[in-house]
Amino acid sequence: MPMSDKGLSAPDQASLLRVPRPALLPSLAEALGERPSADEAFPVDKAALRLRIALLMLTMDVLFLSASYGVLALVRRPGRLVFSDTHMVALVSLFLLIAINTKVYGFEAISNFSTSLRRGWGALSLALFIMASAVMLFVPHGISAIAGLALLAPCGMIGLFVVRRFTAWRARALMPDGPTNKLVVCDGVDRAAKPGEFVVCVREAGIQPSMDDPLMLDRIGRLARRADRIVVCCPPERREAWITALRGTGVDVELILPELCALQPLGLQHFDGATTIMVTRGHLSPRDRMVKRALDLGVAIVLLPVLLLATLVIAVLIKLDDGGPVFFVQKRVGQGNRLFNLYKFRTMRVGQLDRDGAQSTRRDDERVTPIGRILRSSSLDELPQFFNVLNGDMSLVGPRPHALGSLAGEALFWEVDQRYWHRHAAKPGLTGLAQVRGFRGSTAASSDLTNRLQADLEYVANWSLRHDVRIILATFSVLVHRNAY
Structure with a gap:
């Protein structure tokens, strides 16, 4: 059953931190039944407005x-236009190509009228020059086009x-306090908001x-939602x-320093x-986020009919198996270290569900149902996460989201390497670089996590659309894997 989204007060969170670590996971399991309060700093998403x-x-x-x-079409020579439709389409296409590559519609141009005008005039001038040169060289009697x-x-x-x-006026109307959201974190320093x-x-x-406190990082991640820039003032x-x-957090972060260190x-x-x-820099630019989201939605929508049919068939099989609920919902750590509800087909017996993820599934695990064993070995138990993709909590490609209680050996994931939190600058994915390299299954030793973490950080640092497509294609070869159980 899904957990409640009711808020958890700061004193209750602080009390969790005073519990010795061996007792932390049961306390988190109870606390996560009540979702932390959504501390939203910015009601307006200025990145969306700029787009x-x-x-x-x-x-x-x-x-x-x-x-x-x-x-110009009204200005005619006898029997013909001075400028043809073909010439116009070519000119507009050339202008847009130059404009996009010279950032005519980039952040600086959106936020500054003179920069926008200078870049726009420059792109049009270059397009006109290239077009005129092409007409002179390749179009016979092209004097009318010139x-x-x-x-x-x-x-x-x-x-x-x-x-x-007009757009400068519109930008001021929509964003009277400026084109960016700036989150200023003051630790031991007083500052009035501007x-x-x-x-x-x-x-x-x-x-x-x-x-060491996922709930606190969740609160920080929610404060950073929609922020374009985070500036920290601290000792x-x-x-x-x-x-x-x-x-x-996946946001540009800066420190105010009286000196360099x-x-x-x-x-x-x-x-x-x-x-x-x-x-640190944000994971993707607004344009790259738009491209990645378009890929996610395009693939998910195309596969939606097949997904719905497969969900219906698998739901019937699960019900016939033991009559329990079809879906398993678990809190996972997502982008910006924010918690979200991840959906899977239930593969374990109802009384033995592991909502914290503290115990990795073993080969021949007695908790797994007969139909669950088939679903896990074929990765079909992950299909409901396409709904997470449609909802925007996940992407097709990214670091796989983990449960808070996941252990590498005897240590929590973030205790093995605190760089673990840095992987969450990217949106979690159905598949990822670690998975196509074969790093999946249980994490019986700290090295099992280290290999995956290194691959995830490599993905975050080197994202490209072509890289995503390659990972999606490579995923088909590892859907059935010796470590999928």
């Missing part, structure tokens, strides 16, 4: 260029100016950078703890007149 403005700008650019061509381009240039420039004035900032005083909020002795706790910075930045160093 909408970029798409609006792109659409209006195309419409204005097309309208300019419509005006004349059309000459007339189109000022019309297009005026159109781009109007579009950017427009676009959400300031969290950790003492008043009752949060700490504890790497020197607390910097490393906050860096470690925030790496898994050896924290493996990615680059220097500036925030409110202070020098900061970049200590």
Whole structure:
């Protein structure tokens, strides 16, 4: 049965931390029946708004260029237009290709009118130059097309100016406090919030950078939801703890520093007149997230009819087997270290379900039902996670999500290597690089986790769409695996 989503108070979470570790897992099992409160810092997703403005700008650019061509169509020579439909389609396609590659619709262009106009005019000028050169070289008697381009240039420039004035006004209306959400974490430092900032005083909020408390990391992950930038103000002795706790949020994280120190910075930045160093970057850019989400939805929707039919058949088999519930729902750690409900077909006997995941399934495990053994060996028990993909909690490809109580030998996963939390910068996946390399099954020793963690961190650091497609294709060869039991 699914667990309740009722909030867990900060004092109750703190009491969990005072329990000795051997008793921690049973306490977590009880606590996770009540989901931590959703501490949302930003009600507006500005990344989504910026994407909408970029798409609006792109659409209006195309419409204005097309309208300019419509005006030119009224200027005729006897029996023919000065500029053909083919020429116009080629010009618009060339402009869009150049514009996208020169970041005409990127973040800087969306947030700054002059940058947007300069890049837009530059892309159109280059497209017109390339088009005119091609016409002169390859089109016989193309003087009328050249004349059309000459007339189109000022019309297009005026159109781009109007579009950017309108989108700049629209951006200010939708985001009056600025184009980004900035989460400022103040630990031992007082700071008043400025427009676009959400300031969290950790003492008043009752949060700490504890790497041994999944519930606390869940609260931090919820605060970081929709944040474009996290800036940390803290004493020197607390910097490393906050860096470690925030790496898994999947958001750009910076430290305000009065001096530079050896924290493996990615680059220097500036925030409110202070020098900061970049200590981690978000997993994917907004464009890459959109591409990855499109792949997820495209594949999941195409497979949905087959998935529904398979779900119906497997549900009947499970009911005939022992009459128990069809689905097994378990809390797993997802993107940004946020907890979510993962769905699987139930493969264990009702009275022996392991909701904490503390005991890995063994070969010939007596807890597994006869039909469950078939489902697990063929990986069909994972099919309901396509609904997690449709819901946005998971992706087709990413680090596999684990239960909080999962053990590598006698240690919890994050006790073996605290880099474990960093893998959650990416959305968890149905399959991943670790799985196609054969790292699956029980984690009887710490090395079993280390191999998977290294593969997951490699995936997070080197994501590409082509890499995702390769992993999806490679997954078919490991659906039936000697370690799948």
